[in-house]
Amino acid sequence: MNIIAPKLLYVNKTHILWNLKFKIMKKIIPAVFYLFCLAAIAQVPPVQWQKTFGGSSIDHASSVQLTQDGGYIIAGGWSFDYCGQGSGSFNGAALKIDGLGNLKWHTCLELPGMDYSVSIQAVPSGGFIMLSVTDYNAFDFILDPHVMKISDSGDIEWNALYTDFNSFGVMNVDFWDTWPKGSIQNTPDGGYIVAGSKDSDFFNFPYIPDCAIMKLNSTGAVQWENYIGSSNEEFASSIQNTPDGNYIFAGGTKSFSDNHGLIDFYVVKINNEGTVIWQKRLGGAGNEIATSVQVTSDGGYIVAGYTTSNNGNVSGNHGGSDVWVVKLDSNGTILWQKCLGGTGNERASSIQTASDGGYIVAGHTNSNDGNVSGNHGDFDAWVVKLDSNGTIRWQKCFGGSAADYASSIQVTTDGGYIFAGETYSNDGDVASINGGSDIWVVKLGPENLSAASFDSSNIRLHPNPVNDFLHFSEELQTIAIFTINSQKIIQATNVEKIDLSALPAGMYFIKIENNAGNISVSKILKN
Numbered sequence: 240m241n242i243i244a245p246k247l248l249y250v251n252k253t254h255i256l257w258n259l260k261f262k263i264m265k266k267i268i269p270a271v272f273y274l275f276c277l278a279a280i281a282q283v284p285p286v287q288w289q290k291t292f293g294g295s296s297i298d299h300a301s302s303v304q305l306t307q308d309g310g311y312i313i314a315g316g317w318s319f320d321y322c323g324q325g326s327g328s329f330n331g332a333a334l335k336i337d338g339l340g341n342l343k344w345h346t347c348l349e350l351p352g353m354d355y356s357v358s359i360q361a362v363p364s365g366g367f368i369m370l371s372v373t374d375y376n377a378f379d380f381i382l383d384p385h386v387m388k389i390s391d392s393g394d395i396e397w398n399a400l401y402t403d404f405n406s407f408g409v410m411n412v413d414f415w416d417t418w419p420k421g422s423i424q425n426t427p428d429g430g431y432i433v434a435g436s437k438d439s440d441f442f443n444f445p446y447i448p449d450c451a452i453m454k455l456n457s458t459g460a461v462q463w464e465n466y467i468g469s470s471n472e473e474f475a476s477s478i479q480n481t482p483d484g485n486y487i488f489a490g491g492t493k494s495f496s497d498n499h500g501l502i503d504f505y506v507v508k509i510n511n512e513g514t515v516i517w518q519k520r521l522g523g524a525g526n527e528i529a530t531s532v533q534v535t536s537d538g539g540y541i542v543a544g545y546t547t548s549n550n551g552n553v554s555g556n557h558g559g560s561d562v563w564v565v566k567l568d569s570n571g572t573i574l575w576q577k578c579l580g581g582t583g584n585e586r587a588s589s590i591q592t593a594s595d596g597g598y599i600v601a602g603h604t605n606s607n608d609g610n611v612s613g614n615h616g617d618f619d620a621w622v623v624k625l626d627s628n629g630t631i632r633w634q635k636c637f638g639g640s641a642a643d644y645a646s647s648i649q650v651t652t653d654g655g656y657i658f659a660g661e662t663y664s665n666d667g668d669v670a671s672i673n674g675g676s677d678i679w680v681v682k683l684g685p686e687n688l689s690a691a692s693f694d695s696s697n698i699r700l701h702p703n704p705v706n707d708f709l710h711f712s713e714e715l716q717t718i719a720i721f722t723i724n725s726q727k728i729i730q731a732t733n734v735e736k737i738d739l740s741a742l743p744a745g746m747y748f749i750k751i752e753n754n755a756g757n758i759s760v761s762k763i764l765k766n
Contacts, residue, residue, distance in 0.1 A: 283633045284655055284683040289670065290340040291662065293677035294318030297329065300678040302359045303647045303659035305723045306367075307746040308391075310337040313659050314359035314369050315646075315678055322347035331356035331371040333389055340680060344393035348373065354385065357421040357435075361723050363745025366390045368431055370423035373400070382419060384435060386459050399459035420476045420530070422488070427480065427743065429457045434488045436474035437466060450475040450490060450505070452513055465513030469494035473505060476544075477532045479726070485510045489529035489542050492520055499551040500524040504563075506532065506542055506571060519571040523548025527563060531590045536719075536727050538569040543590035543600055546578065557609040558582035562602055562621075564590065564629060577629040581606025585621065588660075589648045592727065594750055594760065595686075597632065598625045601648035601658045610634060615667040620645035620660055620679070624686070637681060639664025645681075652748055652760055654685035698751060704764035707740040714754070720763075721748040739765055 292298065296318035303313050313334045322330040322345075331354040332347040348354045352374035359369040371385040387398040421435035437451035449468035452475065456462055467473065471494035478488040485508060492498065492505035503522035506529065509515055521527065525547030532542045546563035549556035552573060553563065561580035564587070568574055579585065583606035590600045604621040607614040610631060611621065619638035622645060626632055637643065641663035648658040662669050662679035669679065699712035711718075711734070718737060720729035723746055731737055742765045751759050 282686060283635050284686050286637075286668070287655070287682045287684045288340050289668065289679065289681040290336070291670065291672050291677040291679055292321075292334060292342065292345075293673045293675070294321030295674040296320070297675045298673075298678045299355075299646070299661040299676065300659035300680065301355075301357050301646050303649055303657055303680065304359055304361050304367075305649055305651065305657075306335070306361050307365075307723060308337075309652070310335065310343065311340075311649075311657060311680070312336075312359055312361060312367050313678065313680065314356040314371075315659075316355040317345075317347065317678075318675070321345075322349065329353045329355065331369075331373070331385075333359055333367060333369050333387075333393070334678070335393060336680065340682060346389055346393045346395065348385065348387070350385070355419055357419055358423045360423060360425055362388075362425060363723075363743045364429070365745075366396060368423055368425065370421050370433055370435075372419045372421065372435075384421065384433065384453070386423065386431070386433065386455065388459070397459060399455075401453070401461070420474065420490075422476065422478045424478055424480060426454070427484070429743070430462065431455045431457075431459075432478055432480070432486055434475035434478035434490075436490070449473050450488065450507070452478070452486070452488065452509065454513065463513055465509070467507060467509070467513075467515060467518075468492070472502075475505075475507075476528075476530045479532055479534055481508070481534055482538065482728075485516065487532055487534065487540055489532035489544075491528045491544075498522070500526065500548060502526045502528060504529040504542060504544060504565065506540070506567065508571065517571055519567070521552045521565060521573065522546065523551035523553040525549075526560075527553070528586075530586075530588050533590055533592055534726060535566070535592060536596070536730060539574065540567045540569075540571075541565070541590055541592070541598055542567065543587040543602075545586040545602075549578075552576060553578065556580075557606070559584040559606075561585050562587040562600060562604075562623070564598070564600060564625065566629065575629050577625070579610050579623055579631065579634075580604060581609030581611040583607075583611075585611070588644075588646045589658075591648055591650050593624065593650055594654055594758075596627045598627075598629075599623070599648055599650065599656055600625065601645035601660075603644045603660075604636065611636065614638075615643075615664070616640040617663075618642040618644060620658065620662075620681070622648065622656070622658060622683070633686075637668050638662065639667030639669045641665070642676075643669070643679065651682070652762060654760060656683040657681070658683075698753065698759070700749070700761060700763065704766045705739055706766050707738060708736050709739055709749075709763065710736045711751075715751055716754050716756070717752045719750045721750065723747070739763075 300315040354373035433453040436448040449466040475490040499522040503520040529544040555578040561578040587602035619636035645660040
């Protein structure tokens with residue numbers, strides 16, 4: 240029998256223990272480092288500033304967009320006393336602020352009845368185009384679409400009222416939402432595409448609207464119009480241009496025999512003359528309302544809204560109504576879907592593609608569990624960052640002890656975000672309000688990205704302004720060109736120059752990634 244000396248046994252045991260510790264540490268240290276990096280990547284961006292605007296009554300923002308001078312344009316509904324009319328009722332308006340949220344000017348519709356501005360866009364050639372709905376005949380309960388072209392300084396260049404549309408946009412996205420819906424976008428030919436809902440006779444009960452799509456030229460003349468739907472109710476909340484020269488819109492439908500429940504997401508692709516190419520109805524046994532659709536870089540689409548279902552196309556509902564985000568391919572087939580929320584009620588109002596390929600969603604929540612934390616009381620504005628597969632990277636509640644809502648969100652040139660909506664609070668994240676509710680605008684800083692940012696001045700872009708070819712001082716791994724409304728329109732890899740001659744004149748954003756993986760965003764001006 241071999242006898243091992245105690246000292247040798249002790250040495251061998253120590254050696255074994257050290258080896259074991261070393262192996263454990265080799266696994267733990269990288270894991271901890273990974274978690275540290277992940278936390279840095281998923282860091283919630285800070286609030287850089289927040290502003291409230293309004294009068295003594297109810298004020299609400301429906302849309303916020305970036306402007307060519309580095310500021311922002313906002314559309315919505317204002318108290319009449321804020322617009323200088325003093326009747327205490329309601330007026331549609333546009334509000335221009337600078338990059339720090341300071342008011343530059345505001346322009347009100349001042350039509351005879353009540354009106355509300357639902358959508359606004361910066362026009363590439365300058366100025367802004369705004370869609371409103373108006374009770375033009377002074378409270379006859381017939382809402383007509385109204386389109387206004389506004390100059391960069393807030394002057395009205397032209398406006399058009401389309402009275403033959405009767406009840407356009409009066410079908411709200413749900414029966415508990417008092418704000419009308421609709422959408423306007425620039426089109427490549429210099430005109431505009433408008434989406435909403437329309438019924439031929441509001442007093443012909445039951446009220447059965449169709450999706451209403453209207454194509455306008457650059458001065459507001461109707462080029463064509465089309466009504467899309469079936470035997471029951473349809474409405475369009477959001478419309479976008481598609482890369483192939485057509486259009487995609489999203490909203491809701493109750494009409495079809497193969498609907499999953501009462502109301503389904505209704506996603507429809509139409510050609511440039513308004514004819515349906517394909518249509519999809521998505522949902523479960525409850526209600527699904529789509530409020531926002533965007534084109535994605537892979538040629539597909541991302542759609543956001545809300546759901547009360549947990550079957551059919553929907554899974555993972557946390558209770559009540561959840562934010563529902565659905566990724567579609569170019570033919571409308573579901574690639575993935577995500578329910579976001581808690582046991583209360585959540586609804587998404589806006590979704591955008593983020594600069595890192597993920598998605599940023601804005602809406603509201605009254606939960607404080609599930610995916611939601613940090614609720615201040617009542618409904619809070621809720622902003623959620625998703626990666627490209629729909630996994631939550633971060634979420635944040637914004638607001639005070641009363642109700643607060645986010646209606647529209649955009650990606651800003653510094654890699655941050657700006658959202659606009661409505662607040663009834665006078666505490667928490669809200670500095671103060673003027674009475675009733677105010678328009679609330681919140682600017683968030685950039686996220687802490689995993690790739691180190693670099694000074695874009697080290698990479699020379701020339702010429703800027705550009706007529707045709709934009710040249711770079713070194714070969715870049717990837718570049719992407721975005722409109723001022725954050726829509727990606729060009730992407731290229733391994734380039735030292737790119738041809739922009741086909742782009743309409745106006746301001747664009749360029750996202751650059753060099754061969755070291757560093758990222759920067761700059762402005763370019765196309766002549």
